Amino acid sequence: MxxxxxxxxxxxxxxxxxxxxxxxxxxxxxxxxxxxxxxxxxxxxxxxxxxxxPGLIDQHIHITGAGGKDGFSSMTPEINLSELIACGTTTVVGLLGTDGTIRNIKVLYAKAKSLESDGISAYMFCGYYGLDSVTITDSIQSDMIFIDNILGCKIAISDIRSSYPTALELVRKLRDVRVGGFIGNKKGILHVHLGNLDTKMDVLFELVNEYKFPIEHISPTHVGRTKELFDQAMEFAKLGGIIDITTGASKYTDPYKSVLYALENGVSIDNMTFSTDGNAGLTKFDDTGNAIGVRKAPIHKNLEEVVLLIKDGGVSISEAFKLITTNPARNLGLKHKGxxxxxxxxxxxxxxxxxxxxxxxxxxxxxxxxxxxxxxxxxx
Missing domain, CATH: 2.30.40.10 (Urease, subunit C, domain 1)
Structure with missing residues (x-):
């Protein structure tokens, strides 16, 4: 045709x-x-x-659902194709969250393949919050080599739900991701969930400064969770790293305002991306701040924040759309996307x-x- x-x-x-x-x-x-x-x-x-x-790329989205912190009934459902099309998302990277047990890695792979059959492009990360990375084959490296959809591995740091990995443990996972990427003809990244503990990104700087690991293989996300974390993330970006700002949850201010703040402080827009964390389970509060249930993190916020960056922030269309097109494609190593x-x-x-x-x-x-x-x- x-x-x-x-x-x-x-x-x-x-x-x-x-x-x-x-x-x-x-x-x-x-x-x-x-x-x-x-x-x-x-x-x-x-x-x-x-x-x-270009079609929009969401490099951190829970295509099989997430949540579950308030029991089985608080787990969010799978994403439908039409939800992604409605906000211009034509490429997704699915991943697991806190839960690597109920949310099975093989089900994640099946959902990615299902979305591909529906007509969009779908990739995934192996791993989850824990140090004991869940994989489809017997290792991260084998997943990277033998499974085309897998672009890297996810892990969590500075979060009470993480395994508190050391720099040495992380660098060994980075080695698996990078070597698997070499053989599998992929870039290979370690996608790092950041929580709100005081340790922030300290261990990532240790990887770069002391272990001399190439910064382009380290992909920190949720960097806009707190102002202090974002200040540190800007330093990571100035070293050449790409920092990922979450638009659907985990933010201290409007994500587009974080971008403007970073630009004012000398960070290149080429070193920033947006992703939604869409379909994650979020606590729902009443007007007095009491928890009253759960809700899904929205999946349409990437485009909404880019439009705000253009209309309210005065950033050009060419520059603003990099956050959800060329930049995530480069971060992920997708040579035919973005x-x-x-x-x-x-x-x-x-x-x-x-x-x-x-x-x-x-x-x-x-x-x-x-x-x-x-x-x-x-x-x-």
């Missing part, structure tokens, strides 16, 4: 102006000022007046000039048309 998307106001996310895009199968095969020569043999989509960006370029996957989002999402394409297939989701999961 050949598709021709005409008259786009194209952000790759770099602004290119008025362009046509030609898609063959699931890949972008041409970008030019005018591709009318293909009109008679292609399915034509007129994007006149629409801003077109940009609109020839040879890349045909993941696209179309917006009005007021940045309202209207159309979504995932791997060349149109999933949303004029604000209506036209492709849903099997059981929706």
């Amino acid at each position: 050949i598709k021709l998307i005409q008259n786009t106001e194209l952000y790759t996310p770099k602004y290119l102006g008025k362009k046509d895009i030609l898609i063959a199968g699931n890949k972008i095969v041409a970008i030019a000022d005018n591709l009318d020569v293909y009109k008679n043999e292609a399915e034509v989509f007129n994007a006149e007046g629409k801003i077109v960006t 940009k609109i370029e020839v040879g890349y996957d045909a993941d696209l989002c179309c917006f009005t000039e007021n940045l309202k999402l209207t159309d979504v394409f995932a791997k060349g297939q149109q999933m949303m048309h004029n604000g209506t989701i036209i492709v849903k999961g099997n059981f929706e």
Whole structure:
């Protein structure tokens, strides 16, 4: 199937102006000022007046659900395809949380494959909060080598629910991730959940400064949980690391304001990403602060915070969209994602000039048309 998307106001996310895009199968095969020569043999989509960006990447989302801290009934459900399409997310990285028992790693893999069958791109991390990393094969390294969907391993630090890993224990996991990545032709990252203990990111600086481990393989998330943690995270970013700001939970201020604060303090926007922590279990409080139940962390906040960064923060569309396109793709080592370029996957989002999402394409297939989701999961 050949598709021709005409008259786009194209952000790759770099602004290119008025362009046509030609898609063959699931890949972008041409970008030019005018591709009318293909009109008679292609399915034509007129994007006149629409801003077109890469499809959005959520690199930390609980696709099989999470929660459970208040018993079995507090576990959140699996994510549906339409929930992701509704907010322009065409690539996800699923992961486990505190629970590595009920939330089974093989079920996580099955859900990722299910979302792929539905039409989007889905990856995952092995591991969970604990030091005893849960894997599909017999090791992190084997998972990295033999399972295409697995991009790295997750672990938690500075959290009372973590295993309080030492730098030596972490560097051994980093070794498995990195060597597995070499052989499996992946970048390989250790995705590090940060809690709110006073130790913050201290052990990560030890990995970089004392063990001299390459910083690009260390991926700290929830860095905006507290102001003190974010101040330390900015120093990590200035060393060349990529820091992940959670938009759906775990934040001391609005995530877009954290980005503005970091920019003011000399951090490059190329060293920051957004992810939602979507579908995590959050405590629900009444007006007096009493816990009254649980709720799901929202999955649409990445796009919402980017729009706020543009409209309220004055950051350009080209720069702001890096947080949910090129930057997470580079952090994850996804060479065919995050940009609109020839040879890349045909993941696209179309917006009005007021940045309202209207159309979504995932791997060349149109999933949303004029604000209506036209492709849903099997059981929706």
